[in-house]
Amino acid sequence: MRETALREAEAACQRRGATLTPLRRQVLGLVLEAEAPVGAYALLDRLKMSRPGAAPPTVYRALDFLLEQGLIHKLERLNAYVGCTDAGHAEGHGHHHPHQFLICRRCGTTVEITDHGVAHAIEAAARRAGFAVASATVEIEGECARCASA
Amino acid sequence: MRETALREAEAACQRRGATLTPLRRQVLGLVLEAEAPVGAYALLDRLKMSRPGAAPPTVYRALDFLLEQGLIHKLERLNAYVGCTDAGHAEGHGHHHPHQFLICRRCGTTVEITDHGVAHAIEAAARRAGFAVASATVEIEGECARCASA
C-alpha cells in the first residue's frame, strides 16, 4: 500500500534526523504511484496541479533529498526515478543498499533487484584494481520473461 | 598510439561493412585525444575549430555511429564519452563486449575494465529473473588507488 510506504518513509527519515516535509512526501507519493520510472518534468507537471507555483528546483530538490535518504533511485539510462523496492534496507546515512535494474527493451518494464552475487563481483573486481567502491550503478537492458514468451 | 587506433578502427569498420567517414574519424580522434570522459558539447566546440558549420546533430550522429560500432562508450552518470580501451574485442561477434567503469570521486579518473566475474554474475542474476541480457551498464563510483593512498 502506498500509504503504508509513505508512513514507513516518514518513520525512517525521523530515525535519521531528516524531515519528510509535506512537499517531499508528496513528490515521493507521485513517484510511488507511477507504475514506471518517471522523469522529473513529468513529476513537475503533476505537482503543479496541487502547487501551481512549482518550478524545476522544487522537484529536483525533493528528488535530491529522496535520493539521499535512499527512498528512491535514479535510472541513469532513462533519466528517470523510481521508488526503492525495499527502502527499509537503507537504514544509515550514505548507506544505500546495493541494487540493480532490469530494463525490458520491449515493454519498458523496470524491476529493481538486489543481487549479492553481482555486488560481490563488483567489489572483487574493484579491489583487484585497488579501487574502493562507494556505490555502483547497474542497469541491465534486455528482454523480460513476459516479452520473451510472447 | 592514436594514429594506430584510428587505423584499426577504420579497418574494423570496413570488415563490418560500415564506413568511418572523415567526420566520424575526426570525432573519434577527438574522443581519443581527450584524457578524460568528454561531453558532446565539448567535442562540438573542438570540432567547430576545423568545421565552423558543425552543430549538435553533427556530433551526436557521429557519436551514435561510434557507439554502434563499439569504438566508444558512454558514461551514463557523466553524460560523457570515452574511447573503448579494447575496441578490438568487439570484432567477430558484432555485439559489444561487456565492460565496467571505475570512476574516482576525488580525481575524476575513469578506467574501463572488462571483468568476466561481473558479467557472469549479472547474467546469472538476470537469468534467475527470467530476463535475457542484451547489454549492461556498470558504473562503479569510489576512490581510486592513488587517491586512497594520498
Next chain:
DNA sequence: CTGCATCGTGAGATAATATATCATCGGCCG
C-alpha cells in the same frame, strides 16, 4: 541516360534535463 533509393551531411529550431542565484518565511536558540 534517367529515375530512384540510400547514405551522409548541413542548417536551424526545439525539446528535455538540470542547475544557479537571490529572496522569503518560519522555527529555534541565545
Next chain:
DNA sequence: CGGCCGATGATATATTATCTCACGATGCAG
C-alpha cells in the same frame, strides 16, 4: 529581540539531446 538555519518560492540560465527539412553524392534499375 536578533541572528542562524533549513525549507521553499521565484526567475533565469545552463547543459544535454532530438526533430525536421534540405542537399549532394553514390549506386543501381529500368
